[in-house]
Amino acid sequence: MADICVIGGTRFFGKLLVRRLLDDGHRVTVVNRGRAPDTFGDSVRRLRADLSVPGELAAAVAGERFDAVVHQMCYSPVTAVEAVEAFGERAGKYVLTSSMEVYNADTFRWKIPAPPMSAFAREKELDPAAYAYDTALPWHDPDFAGPNYGEGKRQAEAALTALAEVPVVLARVAHVVAAEDDFTERYGFHVDRVRAGRPIVAHARPGRTSLVHAPDAASFLAFAATTDITGAVNVASPDAADVYDVCAAVESALGLVPQVIEKEDAPGDPDLSPFSCPADFGMATDRAAALGHRCAPVSQWLPALARTVADQEGN
Incomplete structure (x- = not known):
């Protein structure tokens, strides 16, 4: 049994992730703003934090220790840095829910030209350790962050990879269908x-x-949080x-x-x-299969x- 912190977890496949972890016997703490209802009852702990407010996450998890943190709400390097500062070494590992959009050559804004990408990209084609991030950009402005979603995810991966004091999994998730x-x-x-x-x-x-079926996306995140896998992994059928x-x-x-x-x-x-x-725009899934996880x-x-x-x- 592990202590897992899920940041987000009240909508879409985040709800399926929490339910999967509970069904597998893990203890789950959900961190969110507390505005969306859920059906978990007393089976989860709840901590309140608005990630758009600097310092709230750190205050919410002060003194807490988890075997893994699954971050469903990390859309920029700012959010990634705040998570690292909030948890430090008190997270056994980080699992970042990233996106297939990190491979989209049309969305690279600050690295021109974009690195070459295969039509069905492999993880090694985008190395977060070699990618720059900039926390001074206006990531908290929706008018900026929305059109730069793919870049935000790339820079979040880069910041987490550079700064995390614990192992990191970057789950690059395909179009989720539920x-x-x-x-x-x-x-x-x-x-x-x-x-x-x-x-x-x-x-x-x-x-x-x-594409990926929502239950398979949730299953992979649970797998990533409770095993010793690390690095970027494409999550797709x-x-x-x-x-x-x-x-x-x-x-x-x-x-x-x-x-x-x-x-x-x-x-x-x-x-x-x-x-x-x-x-064609998609991802190869060989690495996930080799690690022991196959999507339907x-x-x-x-x-x-x-x-x-x-x-x-x-x-």
């Missing part, structure tokens, strides 16, 4: 449009991308998918044929599929998820 509590609404986007007979726009000759694969799953669930329109000028179109890419193939879970989402959207 049947419930998916605030991104990426999958519901397709269900809604097909049901309404509205077109779905795609890039001309759309590429494939990496081993098979990629494109917008047509997503639409085929929706068609099987609704019995309605999606209308997909490919456009050369697709960016900015309000009907552009969130899963459409102008070229998209072909196994996407059709069933489509039926669940369709049923929920119809109610």
